Amino acid sequence: SRHLLLLGLPGVGRRSSARLAAALLEMVVLEPTASASGAYGQLEWRDDVRRWVVRAGRDGTSSMLLLSDGDLARGSALDDVHELLSSGAVFGLFAAEEADTLLFELRAVAATEARDGVREAEVTATDTADAADVWAWCAGRVRERLHLVLCVSPADANFKERLRAYPSLVDCCSIDALADWPDDALLDVATAKLAPLLVEAGPLAPSLPELAAGAAGCHRACERAFMQFGGVSGRTVAVTAGSYLNMLELLLNLVRGDASAVIERQRRYAAGLHTLATTSEQVRQMSSELEELQPLLLRKTAEVDAEAAQIAAEQRRADRERAQVEVEEAQCLLAAQEAEALKRACEADLSTAMPALESAVAALKALRKEDIVEVKSMKNPPDGVRLTLEAVCILRCVLPSKKAVRTSLGQMVHVEDYWDASRKMLAERNFIGSLLSFKKDNVADSTLTKLTPYVDNPAFQPDPIGRASKAAHGLCKWVRAVHEYCVVAALVAPKRAALREAEAVVAGASAAL
Numbered sequence: 001s002r003h004l005l006l007l008g009l010p011g012v013g014r015r016s017s018a019r020l021a022a023a024l025l026e027m028v029v030l031e032p033t034a035s036a037s038g039a040y041g042q043l044e045w046r047d048d049v050r051r052w053v054v055r056a057g058r059d060g061t062s063s064m065l066l067l068s069d070g071d072l073a074r075g076s077a078l079d080d081v082h083e084l085l086s087s088g089a090v091f092g093l094f095a096a097e098e099a100d101t102l103l104f105e106l107r108a109v110a111a112t113e114a115r116d117g118v119r120e121a122e123v124t125a126t127d128t129a130d131a132a133d134v135w136a137w138c139a140g141r142v143r144e145r146l147h148l149v150l151c152v153s154p155a156d157a158n159f160k161e162r163l164r165a166y167p168s169l170v171d172c173c174s175i176d177a178l179a180d181w182p183d184d185a186l187l188d189v190a191t192a193k194l195a196p197l198l199v200e201a202g203p204l205a206p207s208l209p210e211l212a213a214g215a216a217g218c219h220r221a222c223e224r225a226f227m228q229f230g231g232v233s234g235r236t237v238a239v240t241a242g243s244y245l246n247m248l249e250l251l252l253n254l255v256r257g258d259a260s261a262v263i264e265r266q267r268r269y270a271a272g273l274h275t276l277a278t279t280s281e282q283v284r285q286m287s288s289e290l291e292e293l294q295p296l297l298l299r300k301t302a303e304v305d306a307e308a309a310q311i312a313a314e315q316r317r318a319d320r321e322r323a324q325v326e327v328e329e330a331q332c333l334l335a336a337q338e339a340e341a342l343k344r345a346c347e348a349d350l351s352t353a354m355p356a357l358e359s360a361v362a363a364l365k366a367l368r369k370e371d372i373v374e375v376k377s378m379k380n381p382p383d384g385v386r387l388t389l390e391a392v393c394i395l396r397c398v399l400p401s402k403k404a405v406r407t408s409l410g411q412m413v414h415v416e417d418y419w420d421a422s423r424k425m426l427a428e429r430n431f432i433g434s435l436l437s438f439k440k441d442n443v444a445d446s447t448l449t450k451l452t453p454y455v456d457n458p459a460f461q462p463d464p465i466g467r468a469s470k471a472a473h474g475l476c477k478w479v480r481a482v483h484e485y486c487v488v489a490a491l492v493a494p495k496r497a498a499l500r501e502a503e504a505v506v507a508g509a510s511a512a513l
Contacts, residue, residue, distance in 0.1 A: 003085055003148040005169060008178035011242025014151040015066060017178065022064040027147070030055075030065045042075040049080055050093055056146035057088075057138035058105055068151045073158075078166055081148065085172040088143035089135065106134050148173070180223070181241050186216035193248040197255060215251055219244045360481035363474035364432055371471035376426040381419070384465035385472040389422035391454040391479040394447060395438075398425055435478060443486045455483050 006014040022029045032048050034040040055061050072078050083090045094102060110124040124134045150173065152159060163169055181189070190212035197208060223239045375385060393400065403417035425431065454460050462480070466473030 002143065003173040004150070005173035005175045006149060006151045006178060007154050007175065008151075009153055009155060009240050011240030011245075012178045012180065013241060014178055015068070018064065018066050018149045018151065022066075025062075025064075028061070028063045030063050032067075032071055040074070045074055045077055045080075046093070049084075049090060050098075052146060053084075053090065053093065053138075053142055054102065056142045056144075058102065058109055060109070060141060060145060062145045063147070065146055065148045066151070067148065069153055069156055072150065072152075072162070078162065081150070082166045082168050084142065084146065085148060085168040088139035088141075088146075103131060103134055106138050110134070110137060181244070183216060183220070186219055186244065187212055189244070190215040190248055193245070194252055194255070196252070211251070211255070215244075215248055219247065360474070360478040361436060363477050364435055367432060367471055367474050371469070372426050372431065375469050375471045376423050382468040384459060384476075385469050386419060386422075387454060387457065387460050388465055388472045388476045388479065389425070390418040391451060391460070392435075392475055393418050393421055393425060394451050394454070395443065395479060395482060396425070396434075397447065398422075435475075438482065440482050440485050441489060443482070445490075448483065448486055448490075451479070451483055455480060 004018070006018065008014050019029055030048075030052055032040060032045065034044065052063070052065060055063060067077075067081065072081065080090050080093075107124065107129065110129075124137045150169065152162075152169075154177075191209070194208055194212055194215075219239070222243075226239050229235070375381070375389070378385065381389075390400075392398075398418075398421050400416040400418045401420050402414045404412050404414055406412055428434065460476065460480075462473050462476045465476045
């Protein structure tokens with residue numbers, strides 16, 4: 001028979017034996033699968049049955065269907081199992097649409113197997129084959145490839161009634177009854193279960209065989225006691241292998257706890273003895289060393305007292321120096337405040353000339369090359385343009401050329417002429433850049449004296465000059481701004497000298513501190 005009826009009490013190893021057989025035969029084990037919510041009813045059972053039938057009938061996969069007493073007690077499960085055992089088909093399993101789809105797929109599978117030489121598939125391989133023949137071929141494949149293993153307990157009250165109502169459970173299945181484990185099996189299982197104690201509790205290893213034998217004997221004693229109880233009360237109480245395994249697990253945990261406690265107490269006792277012996281030896285050595293070091297201790301004590309007196313004297317000297325430093329620090333702070341006041345006064349005085357200078361710099365930056373070329377190309381420049389370029393030459397220390405001029409009396413005299421020098425100056429590659437980077441703090445007093453008549457000249461004003469030349473307008477503003485800055489800087493010079501002296505005093509005092 002292709003199916004198996006396993007009889008035995010729960011816990012004797014029916015399902016484990018079936019799974020071992022499936023693994024040896026390289027079969028997939030199928031079982032009812034609960035939904036995501038954990039519920040499992042008639043709908044879920046029918047979904048699983050359809051999945052199992054399709055797997056065996058259409059896909060041709062050999063599988064083991066493992067069912068227990070609880071699975072058979074659900075709804076129409078026994079009816080479906082009876083039909084699977086007897087015919088390989090379940091009536092009304094598929095809806096009409098599902099049946100048509102599966103019928104089409106079965107024909108395709110039959111055609112493939114017919115081409116491979118499977119004679120049983122030739123009848124259903126054509127599209128004209130009768131549907132009943134196709135379903136019969138599918139049922140045959142289900143009987144051959146879906147192997148049912150039913151794990152049933154004879155102690156179940158419904159066991160005999162189920163066998164009478166569904167004869168296929170006996171007719172279509174091989175029957176195997178699993179009895180209680182023999183004594184040698186009980187002893188082997190106990191030995192294997194308690195084997196971890198050989199490593200975890202080494203001192204208890206010699207007593208493990210007696211412990212395993214005692215566990216097996218305890219199991220047999222429980223069986224006899226419950227048999228006597230059943231004979232007296234009329235109730236059947238089973239002591240299964242599962243109960244034996246649970247007892248071994250409890251015994252293992254109990255021995256682990258006691259053994260670890262005993263071993264821990266022994267370890268602590270040994271560690272305490274070792275600590276006492278070590279401490280005693282250390283005390284003896286320290287006493288001997290103290291006796292040897294007593295003279296050195298007295299000498300060191302005298303040295304410490306002398307050093308303490310020296311430290312006290314140095315502390316008093318340090319206190320006096322700290323008081324002096326505090327006085328000097330106050331003086332340094334006062335000098336720093338005075339220097340800061342002088343610095344702010346210098347900056348305030350110079351700030352009066354900065355707006356004009358910044359405006360002149362902006363005017364210079366706004367000049368284009370064409371503006372400079374325009375002035376340079378003038379043969380006879382206006383007076384305002386000539387005055388402006390003469391002032392720029394004076395500021396930049398550009399020397400004029402000597403030019404012979406006939407006076408009204410007809411005499412030839414040499415006068416200073418700045419125009420040729422001005423044109424050469426305008427031709428410089430970085431003329432505007434040299435003005436922007438002009439060192440206005442280094443203008444000599446003689447230069448300022450020579451420049452003053454130009455600045456005081458009423459014709460030397462940016463706006464009138466700007467009507468003649470844009471470049472001359474910016475240069476005029478720049479000359480006047482530099483002159484104003486230099487005048488203010490000359491007034492501020494004494495304050496700057498005082499600031500430098502004050503900063504030197506502050507720096508010296510800070511270094512001394």
